[in-house]
Amino acid sequence: EDKVVQSPLSLVVHEGDTVTLNCSYEVTNFRSLLWYKQEKKAPTFLFMLTSSGIEKKSGRLSSILDKKELFSILNITATQTGDSAVYLCTQGSNYKLTFGKGTLLTVNP
Protein backbone atom coordinates (compact mmCIF):
# COMPACT_ATOMS: atom_id res chain seq x y z
CA GLU A 1 0.00 0.00 0.00
CA ASP A 2 1.15 3.52 -0.78
CA LYS A 3 2.77 5.34 2.10
CA VAL A 4 3.90 8.91 2.65
CA VAL A 5 5.94 9.79 5.74
CA GLN A 6 6.69 13.33 6.81
CA SER A 7 9.25 14.54 9.31
CA PRO A 8 9.40 16.19 11.67
CA LEU A 9 5.78 16.02 12.81
CA SER A 10 6.13 19.40 14.47
CA LEU A 11 8.66 22.19 14.50
CA VAL A 12 8.97 25.48 16.38
CA VAL A 13 11.26 28.19 15.04
CA HIS A 14 11.83 31.92 15.37
CA GLU A 15 11.07 34.45 12.69
CA GLY A 16 13.90 34.67 10.22
CA ASP A 17 14.98 31.04 10.60
CA THR A 18 15.22 28.68 7.65
CA VAL A 19 13.37 25.37 7.86
CA THR A 20 13.47 22.16 5.89
CA LEU A 21 10.52 19.79 5.88
CA ASN A 22 10.99 16.22 4.75
CA CYS A 23 8.77 13.80 2.92
CA SER A 24 9.51 10.23 1.93
CA TYR A 25 7.22 8.04 -0.08
CA GLU A 26 6.79 4.45 -1.11
CA VAL A 27 4.45 4.10 -3.98
CA THR A 28 3.57 2.19 -7.08
CA ASN A 29 2.49 4.02 -10.21
CA PHE A 30 4.03 7.26 -8.99
CA ARG A 31 3.01 10.28 -11.00
CA SER A 32 3.65 13.35 -8.84
CA LEU A 33 4.56 14.68 -5.42
CA LEU A 34 2.60 17.66 -4.14
CA TRP A 35 2.92 20.04 -1.20
CA TYR A 36 -0.02 21.81 0.39
CA LYS A 37 -0.24 24.41 3.15
CA GLN A 38 -3.10 24.14 5.61
CA GLU A 39 -3.97 26.86 8.05
CA LYS A 40 -7.23 26.62 9.97
CA LYS A 41 -9.16 25.78 6.85
CA ALA A 42 -8.81 23.89 3.56
CA PRO A 43 -5.40 22.88 2.20
CA THR A 44 -4.03 25.24 -0.41
CA PHE A 45 -1.73 24.09 -3.18
CA LEU A 46 1.96 25.02 -3.10
CA PHE A 47 3.91 22.85 -5.52
CA MET A 48 3.67 19.83 -7.74
CA LEU A 49 6.85 17.96 -8.63
CA THR A 50 7.12 15.31 -11.28
CA SER A 51 10.76 15.41 -12.38
CA SER A 52 13.70 14.54 -10.23
CA GLY A 53 16.26 17.20 -9.38
CA ILE A 54 14.30 20.18 -10.65
CA GLU A 55 13.63 22.79 -7.99
CA LYS A 56 10.29 24.55 -7.86
CA LYS A 57 10.38 27.97 -6.28
CA SER A 58 7.83 30.51 -5.14
CA GLY A 59 9.14 33.44 -3.16
CA ARG A 60 10.71 32.14 0.03
CA LEU A 61 9.44 28.59 -0.53
CA SER A 62 11.16 26.00 -2.65
CA SER A 63 10.88 22.26 -3.13
CA ILE A 64 12.79 19.52 -4.84
CA LEU A 65 12.14 15.87 -5.61
CA ASP A 66 14.53 12.92 -5.62
CA LYS A 67 12.84 10.04 -7.42
CA LYS A 68 15.76 7.72 -6.95
CA GLU A 69 15.76 8.04 -3.16
CA LEU A 70 11.97 8.57 -3.01
CA PHE A 71 11.90 11.77 -1.05
CA SER A 72 11.14 15.45 -1.32
CA ILE A 73 11.99 18.49 0.77
CA LEU A 74 10.23 21.78 1.26
CA ASN A 75 12.43 24.71 2.24
CA ILE A 76 11.20 27.94 3.73
CA THR A 77 13.74 30.74 4.13
CA ALA A 78 13.41 33.85 6.33
CA THR A 79 10.32 32.42 8.00
CA GLN A 80 7.48 34.71 9.05
CA THR A 81 4.67 34.20 11.54
CA GLY A 82 2.31 33.85 8.59
CA ASP A 83 4.15 30.67 7.60
CA SER A 84 2.73 28.96 10.68
CA ALA A 85 0.60 26.12 9.36
CA VAL A 86 0.47 22.39 8.75
CA TYR A 87 2.39 21.45 5.62
CA LEU A 88 1.07 18.39 3.86
CA CYS A 89 3.03 16.21 1.50
CA THR A 90 1.05 14.02 -0.84
CA GLN A 91 1.80 11.66 -3.65
CA GLY A 92 -0.36 11.30 -6.72
CA SER A 93 -1.02 8.06 -8.56
CA ASN A 94 -4.01 6.25 -10.05
CA TYR A 95 -6.14 9.43 -9.95
CA LYS A 96 -5.75 9.65 -6.17
CA LEU A 97 -3.61 11.43 -3.62
CA THR A 98 -2.08 9.72 -0.61
CA PHE A 99 -1.32 12.17 2.17
CA GLY A 100 1.29 12.17 4.88
CA LYS A 101 0.27 13.19 8.39
CA GLY A 102 1.69 16.65 7.96
CA THR A 103 4.30 18.81 9.67
CA LEU A 104 3.01 21.45 12.08
CA LEU A 105 5.24 24.50 11.74
CA THR A 106 5.03 27.21 14.35
CA VAL A 107 6.95 30.43 13.74
CA ASN A 108 7.33 32.59 16.82
CA PRO A 109 8.01 36.34 16.58
Added chain:
Amino acid sequence: NAGVTQTPKFRVLKTGQSMTLLCAQDMNHEYMYWYRQDPGMGLRLIHYSVGEGTTAKGEVPDGYNVSRLKKQNFLLGLESAAPSQTSVYFCASTPFLGSDTQYFGPGTRLTVL
Protein backbone atom coordinates in the same frame (compact mmCIF):
# COMPACT_ATOMS: atom_id res chain seq x y z
CA ASN B 1 -16.38 31.17 -9.75
CA ALA B 2 -17.18 29.91 -6.27
CA GLY B 3 -14.74 27.00 -6.70
CA VAL B 4 -15.56 24.09 -4.41
CA THR B 5 -18.28 24.67 -1.83
CA GLN B 6 -19.53 22.43 0.95
CA THR B 7 -22.80 22.38 2.83
CA PRO B 8 -23.22 22.51 5.80
CA LYS B 9 -20.17 24.05 7.47
CA PHE B 10 -20.95 22.57 10.89
CA ARG B 11 -23.28 19.86 12.11
CA VAL B 12 -23.94 18.00 15.34
CA LEU B 13 -25.64 14.61 15.14
CA LYS B 14 -26.74 12.05 17.63
CA THR B 15 -25.59 8.45 17.28
CA GLY B 16 -27.76 6.66 14.76
CA GLN B 17 -28.97 9.74 12.90
CA SER B 18 -28.36 10.12 9.20
CA MET B 19 -27.24 13.06 7.13
CA THR B 20 -25.91 14.05 3.74
CA LEU B 21 -23.00 16.36 3.06
CA LEU B 22 -23.11 18.22 -0.23
CA CYS B 23 -20.09 19.18 -2.30
CA ALA B 24 -20.52 21.39 -5.34
CA GLN B 25 -17.97 22.67 -7.84
CA ASP B 26 -18.47 25.10 -10.68
CA MET B 27 -15.20 24.45 -12.49
CA ASN B 28 -16.47 21.60 -14.67
CA HIS B 29 -14.02 19.24 -13.01
CA GLU B 30 -14.20 15.55 -13.80
CA TYR B 31 -12.87 14.05 -10.59
CA MET B 32 -14.22 14.61 -7.11
CA TYR B 33 -13.13 13.29 -3.73
CA TRP B 34 -14.28 13.07 -0.14
CA TYR B 35 -11.69 13.04 2.68
CA ARG B 36 -11.85 13.02 6.40
CA GLN B 37 -9.22 14.67 8.57
CA ASP B 38 -8.62 13.63 12.15
CA PRO B 39 -5.94 14.95 14.53
CA GLY B 40 -2.61 13.29 13.85
CA MET B 41 -4.01 11.26 10.94
CA GLY B 42 -3.64 13.51 7.95
CA LEU B 43 -6.23 13.41 5.18
CA ARG B 44 -7.74 10.02 4.40
CA LEU B 45 -9.72 9.29 1.28
CA ILE B 46 -13.26 8.04 1.86
CA HIS B 47 -14.71 7.76 -1.66
CA TYR B 48 -14.01 9.32 -5.00
CA SER B 49 -15.58 9.73 -8.42
CA VAL B 50 -13.92 9.85 -11.82
CA GLY B 51 -17.02 11.11 -13.57
CA GLU B 52 -20.75 11.58 -13.44
CA GLY B 53 -22.50 8.39 -12.39
CA THR B 54 -19.33 6.66 -11.17
CA THR B 55 -17.98 6.23 -7.66
CA ALA B 56 -15.24 4.18 -6.04
CA LYS B 57 -14.05 3.33 -2.55
CA GLY B 58 -11.06 4.99 -1.01
CA GLU B 59 -9.02 4.16 2.06
CA VAL B 60 -11.77 4.43 4.72
CA PRO B 61 -15.17 3.86 3.04
CA ASP B 62 -17.00 1.94 5.77
CA GLY B 63 -20.07 3.70 7.13
CA TYR B 64 -20.31 6.11 4.19
CA ASN B 65 -22.08 6.13 0.85
CA VAL B 66 -21.72 8.54 -2.04
CA SER B 67 -23.49 9.55 -5.20
CA ARG B 68 -22.54 11.61 -8.25
CA LEU B 69 -25.76 12.09 -10.18
CA LYS B 70 -24.62 15.40 -11.61
CA LYS B 71 -21.10 16.28 -12.66
CA GLN B 72 -20.96 19.32 -10.41
CA ASN B 73 -22.21 17.63 -7.23
CA PHE B 74 -20.78 14.88 -5.04
CA LEU B 75 -22.82 13.79 -2.04
CA LEU B 76 -21.52 11.98 1.03
CA GLY B 77 -24.05 10.14 3.15
CA LEU B 78 -23.89 8.78 6.66
CA GLU B 79 -26.75 6.33 7.13
CA SER B 80 -26.29 5.71 10.86
CA ALA B 81 -23.79 8.09 12.38
CA ALA B 82 -21.31 6.86 14.98
CA PRO B 83 -19.03 8.85 17.32
CA SER B 84 -16.04 7.50 15.35
CA GLN B 85 -17.27 9.57 12.41
CA THR B 86 -16.66 12.80 14.30
CA SER B 87 -14.22 14.54 12.01
CA VAL B 88 -13.64 17.36 9.57
CA TYR B 89 -14.73 16.40 6.08
CA PHE B 90 -13.17 17.93 2.99
CA CYS B 91 -14.31 17.67 -0.56
CA ALA B 92 -11.89 18.19 -3.43
CA SER B 93 -11.93 18.17 -7.20
CA THR B 94 -9.43 17.93 -9.99
CA PRO B 95 -10.03 18.91 -13.60
CA PHE B 96 -8.97 15.99 -15.75
CA LEU B 97 -7.02 12.78 -16.11
CA GLY B 98 -3.35 13.49 -15.60
CA SER B 99 -3.89 16.46 -13.31
CA ASP B 100 -3.07 15.65 -9.70
CA THR B 101 -3.64 19.15 -8.31
CA GLN B 102 -6.74 18.98 -6.18
CA TYR B 103 -8.81 21.98 -5.17
CA PHE B 104 -10.36 21.74 -1.75
CA GLY B 105 -13.61 22.97 -0.30
CA PRO B 106 -13.71 24.78 3.07
CA GLY B 107 -14.62 21.68 5.06
CA THR B 108 -17.51 20.48 7.20
CA ARG B 109 -16.97 19.95 10.89
CA LEU B 110 -19.16 17.06 12.04
CA THR B 111 -19.64 16.00 15.65
CA VAL B 112 -21.49 12.81 16.50
CA LEU B 113 -22.59 12.56 20.12
